[in-house]
Amino acid sequence: xxxxxxxxxxxxxxxxxxxxxxxKNAVNGAMGLLLCLAGIAGLFVQLHAxxxxxxxxxxxxxxxxxxxxxxxxxxxxxxxxxxKFRKLQLVGTLVSAALLIVxxxxxxxxxxxxSGAPVGKGVGSSxxxxxxxxxxxxxxxxxxxxxxxxxxxxxxxxxxRRHPETPEAR
Amino acid sequence: MTPxxxxxxxxxxxLASAALILLFLRRHGxxxxxxxxxxxxxxxxxxxxxxYGGVPVVAACEWLRFGSFAISLGLKYDDLASLMLAxxxxxxxxxxxxxxxxxxxxxxxxxxxxxxxxxxxSMIGLVLADNLFMMFxxxxxxxxxxxxxxxxxxxxxxxxxxAKKAFxxxxxxxxxxxxxxxLCYWTNGTVxxxxxxxxxxxxxxxxxxxIPLLLFCGAVGKSAQLPLQVWLPDAMEGPTPVSALIHAxxxxxxxxxxxxxxxxxxxPPALTVISWVGTLTxxxxxxxxxxxxxxxxxxxxxxxxxxxxxxAAFGLGSTDAAxxxxxxxxxxxxxxxxxxxxxxxGCHHEQDIFRMGGLRARMPVTFWTFTIGVAAIVGLPGLAGxxxxxxxxxxxxxxxxxxxxxxxxTAVLTSFYMLRLWKLVFLGAPRSESAEHAHEGGFTLTxxxxxxxxxxxxxxxxxxxxxxxxxxxxxLPEAVGPAHVVILVTSLLVLVIGxxxxxxxYAAGAAxxxxxxxxxxxxxxxxxxxxxxxxxxxxxxxxxxxxxxALNFLDIVGLAGGIVRGxxxxxxxxxxxxxxxxxxxxxxxxxxxxxxxxxxxxxLAAGVL
Amino acid sequence: MTPTLxxxxxxxxxxxxxxxxxxxxxxxxxxxxxxxxxxxxxATLALVAFSRFNGTEDGDVFVFFILTVAAxxxxxxxxxxxxxxxxxxTVQVDQLDSLKH
Numbered sequence: 065x066x067x068x069x070x071x072x073x074x075x076x077x078x079x080x081x082x083x084x085x086x087x088k089n090a091v092n093g094a095m096g097l098l099l100c101l102a103g104i105a106g107l108f109v110q111l112h113a114x115x116x117x118x119x120x121x122x123x124x125x126x127x128x129x130x131x132x133x134x135x136x137x138x139x140x141x142x143x144x145x146x147x148k149f150r151k152l153q154l155v156g157t158l159v160s161a162a163l164l165i166v167x168x169x170x171x172x173x174x175x176x177x178x179s180g181a182p183v184g185k186g187v188g189s190s191x192x193x194x195x196x197x198x199x200x201x202x203x204x205x206x207x208x209x210x211x212x213x214x215x216x217x218x219x220x221x222x223x224x225r226r227h228p229e230t231p232e233a234r
Numbered sequence: 235m236t237p238x239x240x241x242x243x244x245x246x247x248x249l250a251s252a253a254l255i256l257l258f259l260r261r262h263g264x265x266x267x268x269x270x271x272x273x274x275x276x277x278x279x280x281x282x283x284x285x286y287g288g289v290p291v292v293a294a295c296e297w298l299r300f301g302s303f304a305i306s307l308g309l310k311y312d313d314l315a316s317l318m319l320a321x322x323x324x325x326x327x328x329x330x331x332x333x334x335x336x337x338x339x340x341x342x343x344x345x346x347x348x349x350x351x352x353x354x355x356s357m358i359g360l361v362l363a364d365n366l367f368m369m370f371x372x373x374x375x376x377x378x379x380x381x382x383x384x385x386x387x388x389x390x391x392x393x394x395x396x397a398k399k400a401f402x403x404x405x406x407x408x409x410x411x412x413x414x415x416x417l418c419y420w421t422n423g424t425v426x427x428x429x430x431x432x433x434x435x436x437x438x439x440x441x442x443x444x445i446p447l448l449l450f451c452g453a454v455g456k457s458a459q460l461p462l463q464v465w466l467p468d469a470m471e472g473p474t475p476v477s478a479l480i481h482a483x484x485x486x487x488x489x490x491x492x493x494x495x496x497x498x499x500x501x502p503p504a505l506t507v508i509s510w511v512g513t514l515t516x517x518x519x520x521x522x523x524x525x526x527x528x529x530x531x532x533x534x535x536x537x538x539x540x541x542x543x544x545x546a547a548f549g550l551g552s553t554d555a556a557x558x559x560x561x562x563x564x565x566x567x568x569x570x571x572x573x574x575x576x577x578x579x580g581c582h583h584e585q586d587i588f589r590m591g592g593l594r595a596r597m598p599v600t601f602w603t604f605t606i607g608v609a610a611i612v613g614l615p616g617l618a619g620x621x622x623x624x625x626x627x628x629x630x631x632x633x634x635x636x637x638x639x640x641x642x643x644t645a646v647l648t649s650f651y652m653l654r655l656w657k658l659v660f661l662g663a664p665r666s667e668s669a670e671h672a673h674e675g676g677f678t679l680t681x682x683x684x685x686x687x688x689x690x691x692x693x694x695x696x697x698x699x700x701x702x703x704x705x706x707x708x709x710l711p712e713a714v715g716p717a718h719v720v721i722l723v724t725s726l727l728v729l730v731i732g733x734x735x736x737x738x739x740y741a742a743g744a745a746x747x748x749x750x751x752x753x754x755x756x757x758x759x760x761x762x763x764x765x766x767x768x769x770x771x772x773x774x775x776x777x778x779x780x781x782x783x784a785l786n787f788l789d790i791v792g793l794a795g796g797i798v799r800g801x802x803x804x805x806x807x808x809x810x811x812x813x814x815x816x817x818x819x820x821x822x823x824x825x826x827x828x829x830x831x832x833x834x835x836x837x838l839a840a841g842v843l
Numbered sequence: 844m845t846p847t848l849x850x851x852x853x854x855x856x857x858x859x860x861x862x863x864x865x866x867x868x869x870x871x872x873x874x875x876x877x878x879x880x881x882x883x884x885x886a887t888l889a890l891v892a893f894s895r896f897n898g899t900e901d902g903d904v905f906v907f908f909i910l911t912v913a914a915x916x917x918x919x920x921x922x923x924x925x926x927x928x929x930x931x932x933t934v935q936v937d938q939l940d941s942l943k944h
Contacts, residue, residue, distance in 0.1 A: 070846040074854045081858055081881055085865035090873055097877050100858075104884050107851075111895045116903050120887070123910050128880060128917045135921045136873055139928050156826055156867045163833055164860040167840075168853060190900065197904045209911050216915035223922040819940030821875070825867055 077103030244280035252351035263343030270347035274330040281323035310364035328682035335678035353379035366425035384472035396468035407455015414448030434498035446504040457489030474575030483564035509549025516542030520647035562618035566610035569686035573604035592664035603687040621694035649732025851892035858885035
């Protein structure tokens, strides 16, 4: 049963990812990303990380992809451009695919995980555990992240300021 | 006035005129014109005086010395030089007088006459040079004057391009010329023309096949033989008097003159090559002339063809025939060009012959002098061209029947396109507004035409020439016996066939009859004309530019970087070139490099590397 | 029968490779950015899978960090893209090559 669910979810996720990468229209790409994230959230659920799945959809899908869509519509791009075939692209694609296969092969040969242990359920209620860990073991990264968010906010404000001397549109 | 001082005066008068014009008279066109014409008159008078005096003059002084190698500047005035000097002087004077009228409204008149004076100085220096180095110096000066004058209307892009083309193509030929001079000095120890002639006569000259062929390269460039003939039709961008003087009568004849000067060095294999180059040029140019619309371009191709005749005559072994044809050609070609200039000016700067017509009634003096010129070039019996062409045909008949056949065919084509030109320009009804309102020019335009017409008419009778000039061609090939009849019949037949077919074929309409009735022939001839230019364009763009870029890179990095500044600087520069190429500015290439780095790290981590 | 760890890791690697492919071949800056986000999501999947199969939940905490950083990065990055668009009127990557040598 779980195998079937995993298979369906993974096929769905991969298909949406490919759809996002290969679609000409940027809005279609954003929709593909959204569905892909939904698939990943499903996989999280299968791994018993329910809170994470929820937060993934909320933050990633609800905020980040929404922001993407806003910007796509703000920049008002006229569809997509036709695919201009360049030889280097083909070479790069083949190289990346080859690397992926080689890398996975390396993992299979040198890796240490066999046919795995069953999925554990985790230690205790997730939210308590996460917050406890965030404020004790991982306190420094948490504070640094707060700082990072502050800087990001400042950066966005600075970048979107309107300079009176620059021409608005040519 | 001793002969030596007369010769020096003839040489230096144009130089003085040029210096004065270019230093003080830049803005005074009228004064510059008068001064330059005065200098030309002095040259003509001096040349004729020396010719009738008949005294050879030799003088030399050493100029540069490097150990055992010395370059000297000297004058060698002998029969050959006297003939060329007379030709240059008379034709030059006619062109100067014609320019007084033709360039009257030009804004840069002073610069033009300064250029004409510089040209006269360079040409006379070339004629009087007594050694090959000095001849080379004046050779290049003549090329420079040609560049200066072709690009006179340099605001027009086509004119400046044509000037550059002329200079560069000449340079290619001059490279071979320089190699020949160096080889001659190395083999024989001297480049003095008298010394070479003496050692040839006494049997001490070291012959080689390379020297005359390399020296001939210079003539190929200057006299526009195949394959370096591409610059002459484009050189018609210059004013018409310039075309008459430089590209018809004198500068292009300098190649022939030089060949006659180095006659002692010639060997039979070289002469065979030379004769075939001349013959092929003659027929190629005649084929190209048939489809031209521009009056000056027809005459330019005609010049190419006649130069081919002269070179072929020289190659067949007779300098006399070559020089005789040079003299008569100078007269009637200058006449034709000046006549064309009068026509162009009369039709208000119209040069397309299909927009002329009916000028016979409107410009009678021009018509009759031009007719005499046409008759001379096609070889009407009795006029100058008949005798000189006959001499060449006799020569070919005796030495090389194949060349004789080709030259006879060329003569047919010559009659054909010249009569086409004559008919379309002068006969029939006017085909455009400007032709309707054409009018005869003033005295300065018609007087030179009359003088040159007279010379073209009587120039064939060698008995009329003064002694020193006549000595140059006292040894003309003469036909004996049955050959005499063959040649005579051939020349008459050639004339009748060519002229008759041209007059009958070309209707006096606004379109080219050949183009409308035989378009395949017309297209073939047009392609033939363009193939050399296309081949050179391809070669320069694809081969020469790439070699130049590679050599430039080698020079900057290898020589200047590696050897001069030290190996470290050179290698740093190479590395810099390489690294700079990585900055493409495109995101995708940066990502590819990123991928490469990740792959390396990955392999390192997995223990593969 | 639960899926093995290999399956999750291979799936995560495949998603990562697809995202990387998108970064390589797409010319629209926004789509490149979305592919970057896909790569990050694939990394989170791998993290959670590994932590589960080790029986802990530490990997989950890390996903918080990744999520936060992704959010901040998207905000700043899109602000940059908008400013770039205002300056150049284009977001096609091959027209933004003024850093060429």
